[in-house]
Amino acid sequence: xxxxxxxxxxxxxxxxxxxxxxxxxxxxxxxxxxxxxxxxxxxxxxxxxxxxxxxxxxxxxxxxxxxxxxxxxxxxxxxxxxxxxxxxxxxxxxxxxxxxxxxxxxxxxxxxxxxxxxxxxxxxxxxxxxxxxxxxxxxxxxxxxxxxxxxxxxxxxxxxxxxxxxxxxxxxxxxxxxxxxxxxxxxxxxxxxxxxxxxxxxxxxxxxxxxxxxxxxxxxxxxxxxxxxxxxxxxxxxxxxxxxxxxxxxxxxxxxx
Amino acid sequence: xxxxxxxxxxxxxxxxxxxxxxxxxxxxxxxxxxxxxxxxxxxxxxxxxxxxxxxxxxxxxxxxxxxxxxxxxxxxxxxxxxxxxxxxxxxxxxxxxxxxxxxxxxxxxxxxxxxxxxxxxxxxxxxxxxxxxxxxxxxxxxxxxxxxxxxxxxxxxxxxxxxxxxxxxxxxxxxxxxxxxxxxxxxxxxxxxxxxxxxxxxxxxxxxxxxxxxxxxxxxxxxxxxxxxxxxxxxxxxxxxxxxxxxxxxxxxxxxxxxxxxxxxxxxxxxxxxxxxxxxxxxxxxxxxxxxxxxxxxxxxxxxxxxxxxxxxxxxxxxxxxxxxxxxxxxxxxxxxxxxxxxxxxxxxxxxxxxxxxxxxxxxxxxxxxxxxxxxxxxxxxxxxxxxxxxxxx
Numbered sequence: 001x002x003x004x005x006x007x008x009x010x011x012x013x014x015x016x017x018x019x020x021x022x023x024x025x026x027x028x029x030x031x032x033x034x035x036x037x038x039x040x041x042x043x044x045x046x047x048x049x050x051x052x053x054x055x056x057x058x059x060x061x062x063x064x065x066x067x068x069x070x071x072x073x074x075x076x077x078x079x080x081x082x083x084x085x086x087x088x089x090x091x092x093x094x095x096x097x098x099x100x101x102x103x104x105x106x107x108x109x110x111x112x113x114x115x116x117x118x119x120x121x122x123x124x125x126x127x128x129x130x131x132x133x134x135x136x137x138x139x140x141x142x143x144x145x146x147x148x149x150x151x152x153x154x155x156x157x158x159x160x161x162x163x164x165x166x167x168x169x170x171x172x173x174x175x176x177x178x179x180x181x182x183x184x185x186x187x188x189x190x191x192x193x194x195x196x197x198x199x200x201x202x203x204x205x206x207x208x209x210x211x212x213x214x215x216x217x218x219x220x221x222x223x224x225x226x227x228x229x230x231x232x233x234x235x236x237x238x239x240x241x242x243x244x245x246x247x248x249x250x251x252x253x254x255x256x257x
Numbered sequence: 258x259x260x261x262x263x264x265x266x267x268x269x270x271x272x273x274x275x276x277x278x279x280x281x282x283x284x285x286x287x288x289x290x291x292x293x294x295x296x297x298x299x300x301x302x303x304x305x306x307x308x309x310x311x312x313x314x315x316x317x318x319x320x321x322x323x324x325x326x327x328x329x330x331x332x333x334x335x336x337x338x339x340x341x342x343x344x345x346x347x348x349x350x351x352x353x354x355x356x357x358x359x360x361x362x363x364x365x366x367x368x369x370x371x372x373x374x375x376x377x378x379x380x381x382x383x384x385x386x387x388x389x390x391x392x393x394x395x396x397x398x399x400x401x402x403x404x405x406x407x408x409x410x411x412x413x414x415x416x417x418x419x420x421x422x423x424x425x426x427x428x429x430x431x432x433x434x435x436x437x438x439x440x441x442x443x444x445x446x447x448x449x450x451x452x453x454x455x456x457x458x459x460x461x462x463x464x465x466x467x468x469x470x471x472x473x474x475x476x477x478x479x480x481x482x483x484x485x486x487x488x489x490x491x492x493x494x495x496x497x498x499x500x501x502x503x504x505x506x507x508x509x510x511x512x513x514x515x516x517x518x519x520x521x522x523x524x525x526x527x528x529x530x531x532x533x534x535x536x537x538x539x540x541x542x543x544x545x546x547x548x549x550x551x552x553x554x555x556x557x558x559x560x561x562x563x564x565x566x567x568x569x570x571x572x573x574x575x576x577x578x579x580x581x582x583x584x585x586x587x588x589x590x591x592x593x594x595x596x597x598x599x600x601x602x603x604x605x606x607x608x609x610x611x612x613x614x615x616x617x618x619x620x621x622x623x624x625x626x627x628x629x630x631x632x633x634x635x636x637x638x639x640x641x642x643x644x645x646x647x648x649x650x651x
Contacts, residue, residue: 049547049548050417050548050549051417051422051423051426051534051535051549053272053426053429053430053535054272054430054433056430060416064416067548072546073546073547096533097270097533098532098533098534098541098543098547098549099546099547099548100547101531101532101533101547102530102532102543102545102546102547103546103547123272123273124270124271124272124533124536125270126269126270126271126272126273126276127273127276128260128268128269128276129268129269129270132533146273147272147273148273149272149273149274149276150274151273151274151275151276151277151278151436152273152276152277153277154277155273155276155277159273170273170274173274173433173434173435173436174274174430174433174434174435175430175433175434
């Protein structure tokens with residue numbers, strides 16, 4: 001079992017997402033610590049990208065604020081090293097292929113390993129392109145997380161068979177962002193996933209309320225929440241880490257079996 | 258290595274949500290491109306509706322004025338809707354219709370691709386939504402009106418630099434949210450496979466005609482073919498049937514904006530480096546962290562931080578040359594062609610004309626160059642007037 005597996009070992013996992021450097025890395029670091037204190041099982045750290053094509057307006061806004069604040073990839077690695085002094089739960093990066101490619105894939109993935117990043121989520125690297133980074137990820141023991149979408153259909157088994165870390169199940173069509181209703185037949189998708197792999201799967205995109213998180217984690221092994229957290233961050237300024245901590249606690253309580 | 262590669266470039270770097278859509282598109286395209294009925298229908302649209310073949314015009318005054326190579330202009334500006342964009346759009350719209358799609362979405366920079374898509378949608382009874390950078394809706398207000406007149410919805414994109422790259426990003430986002438009834442009618446030889454191949458094949462009609470026409474007029478192939486390059490669709494269309502003829506120089510003219518030594522440039526080959534963006538591996542203008550650069554050109558249609566993967570490959574193997582042309586040079590060429598030949602080219606196409614002004618005088622009178630005039634310049638008149646300090650209202 002990879003380190004990521006530990007996040008799912010004690011029951012349903014709650015996976016919060018935060019964009020690094022929005023509005024600055026000090027806030028990111030403080031928020032991550034509050035998330036951990038309040039029951040987060042795995043942290044998804046977004047490295048901002050100028051043109052995040054899989055994101056809705058909320059996370060796009062976080063990317064803009066972070067880049068405007070001057071955050072660089074190297075600063076984010078430094079922050080991770082600092083977090084790793086006391087944060088033991090798995091942490092993964094979510095970013096776009098060009099951020100990794102441009103830094104130098106080998107150099108980037110080696111730095112992930114060294115600073116304590118357990119996995120990579122790259123929404124613009126589908127199954128067909130994963131060889132771009134996979135051999136290097138294997139060399140450094142960093143899991144390349146695969147995604148399954150409502151449109152994956154006949155591709156689900158192929159993706160699930162080769163998945164590592166955990167499987168990211170995209171709940172709905174479209175980009176990230178909160179939704180009042182998730183109508184995809186996730187049960188059928190997850191059934192095919194289970195037939196093809198033992199690694200855990202978590203549902204993301206559109207989840208914001210404890211009820212939704214409970215339902216999604218009930219169908220799978222965990223719930224991923226991004227935009228709802230970014231909204232709190234944007235609304236509460238310096239109080240945000242505390243408020244996000246409370247939110248994480250309510251979400252974790254909702255999905256606890 | 259995945260499908261759709263040109264050397265190391267190309268590929269399918271897109272969200273999983275879109276993978277089955279591009280696979281379905283590739284299957285449909287491979288089927289219909291060989292289908293006699295599809296070819297007959299598209300040929301009819303090209304000839305009867307778009308006005309093909311477009312003229313290969315001998316620019317006698319320009320040739321005499323420059324005193325070097327004989328200059329021919331491939332008049333894509335004379336196509337219906339005023340640019341080469343219609344070639345690709347008629348092909349994709351017909352394909353989408355055959356696939357049972359009822360809605361077309363598109364990005365547009367200068368507005369020419371948006372107008373062409375809105376036109377095809379009107380003709381084929383399809384719904385149409387066009388994404389256009391807000392900055393470009395201001396620079397190209399006339400085209401916004403044309404699209405709306407044709408029944409399309411135009412959505413101004415306010416994210417990022419509010420130009421072409423942001424319009425592409427927004428169209429990709431829209432496609433992930435609505436795939437079943439919607440075809441993304443991509444306007445250039447870029448994006449994920451199979452788009453660079455499909456768009457090239459539909460635009461290759463340009464070089465097929467140039468070849469026939471120049472053989473008829475001159476009894477020989479040209480020494481050089483020049484075209485402007487943003488994503489690169491009119492350029493690849495102009496080059497394609499000459500790629501195997503090594504003696505024909507293929508010259509792509511990039512938008513250098515205020516110069517390749519400034520940050521206000523969109524010359525990808527001159528200033529970019531290898532990256533992965535908008536579904537493809539290719540060259541992109543970017544910073545050292547891989548953040549895509551906010552590029553600039555006076556020409557909304559060339560104001561894009563990347564270049565199509567086949568061009569990146571032709572550059573790598575040295576088969577095509579890519580040269581930067583500044584705003585000032587393009588504006589001078591825009592004015593020059595208007596005064597010399599009575600032809601007002603699109604400011605995009607004026608970049609190719611500008612390089613010809615440098616190249617032709619250094620060639621012999623028995624040599625021949627072809628410049629693709631990819632579009633007409635009516636849409637640019639107000640902006641060029643402003644560039645020259647004259648405030649006119651459209």
